[in-house]
Amino acid sequence: MRPVPRRRLLAGLLLTPVLSGCFASGGETAGEGSADGSRLRVALAFPPAENLSPYGADATLLSRLGVTESLTALDANGSAAPALAESWTREDDRTWLFTLREATFQDGTDVTPAAVTAALTHATEAKPAPAALAGVTLKAAEADGHQVRVTTEDADPALPLRLSSPGLAILSPKAYGSGGKGGRPDPVGTATGPFELTKLSGTTAATLDRYDDYWGGRAQAPGIDARFISDGTARTNALRTGQADIAEAVPVSQAAALDENTRHETATTRTTSLLLNTEKGPFKDPALRAAAREAVDTSVFAKDVYEGYADPGAGVFGPAVTWAADKRVKPAGRAGAAEPAGTSLTVATYNNRPELPEVAQVLGQQLEKAGFRVKLEVREYARLESDALAGKFDAVVAARNTLLDTGDPVSVLASDYTCDGGYNLARLCDRAVDRAVTEAEGLSDSAKRQRAVMDAEAAILGTDAVVPLVHQQIITGVGTSVRGVVFDPYERTLIGTGTRR
Missing domain, CATH: 3.90.76.10 (Dipeptide-binding Protein; Domain 1)
Structure with a gap:
């Protein structure tokens, strides 16, 4: 059992927000039973950003709640x-x-x-x-x-x-009608999953009822009352005080506030990394990138910042990508490290994931110990993304689920590390990397494709454009009366047909 840091426990107990009435149901009264179960009260971390459009960041909210399905x-x-x-x-x-x-x-x-x-x-x-x-x-x-x-x-x-x-x-x-709400498709009552979205209350709540004609069999819970609670302390305490049955993404700082039998950890395909701007600024120099990489002690992040709820960074792909470790290739051709000699740099991150500012702070200390001068920039993700993509920072600390969008590891390498990549926070444009990714893209045999992926990962790591810090575990709070929650390493599913209380 992990030791309970006193500062974490006190934070969980003293910062309890008032949550009375938070989960009053829009349909059946929360907690009221039915012939085959009770409605599930779920506290979600991220509120809808686009009226639950399936095309953007809200897509995973719909899939996690069992509303939508793909081919x-x-x-x-x-x-x-x-x-x-x-x-x-x-x-x-x-x-x-x-x-x-x-x-x-x-x-x-x-x-x-x-x-x-x-x-x-x-x-x-x-x-x-x-x-x-x-x-x-x-x-x-x-x-x-x-x-x-x-x-x-x-x-x-x-x-x-x-x-x-x-x-x-x-x-x-019907979802597309005249373009849906705001020109987006409307998922209310138009999807195929075991739960039907019946009402969305802005960015605060959603009501879902069981879809009895679901092709995969009738769900055991009659419905879901979801609340979007961005504050991690409030989410945790909603579960701890019995006002929620499931709380997703419990912050590490709040894990100690939960009984051990209500706390579930799942290794995920999400990696937190330091991405260095290779296009301009100090990290255009490969030798200074090498100095930054050598300054980082990844074990500190896993042990101290994440309190054991993470694995030290090993590569772009971590332990949840089960085939990666056996095929990992040692990076070659890295530049020798230069002396930082007081080089100034700005490291940016976002606070939507509560551990990231602390990761950036510890990282800044490590870099300063190595001889850099560091300024931290912390914003909400929505206010950070465009500047980060435009290369306005020297480095960015970001968490990325490598298999969330496509399930294809080659696609995330192409998006994040090639010259034409659409999410290239490192601004990397390296011919050897592009060749390695292109080779992987053309392979259909699974084993050969996986080996090519790891060759491409080695080429990327060899540039020192990215320093993997930790491979995250997600902590889900689940009430003792609840069964059948889906602990998904890809973070696409949370509620299934067998989830019940």
């Missing part, structure tokens, strides 16, 4: 598994044929090739495009035999993985 899903090994598509075949380099299962949308209409084709077409036309479609052009068309044919402009061996993205959820034609 495919990810299995425990990170491979594509059946979801709304029960099977698929590759017809040629650019064409795949997906056979749909018999299912209905929550508005009572059938999941048909025409409906799926329309949903995928809407996704391709969305502005901005869903993250899973960054740099990808695809077309969907109806085919005989309850099938949908998907064709990509370029060969895409990982298309079944890509189509597992929560951002490519399939909604009924």
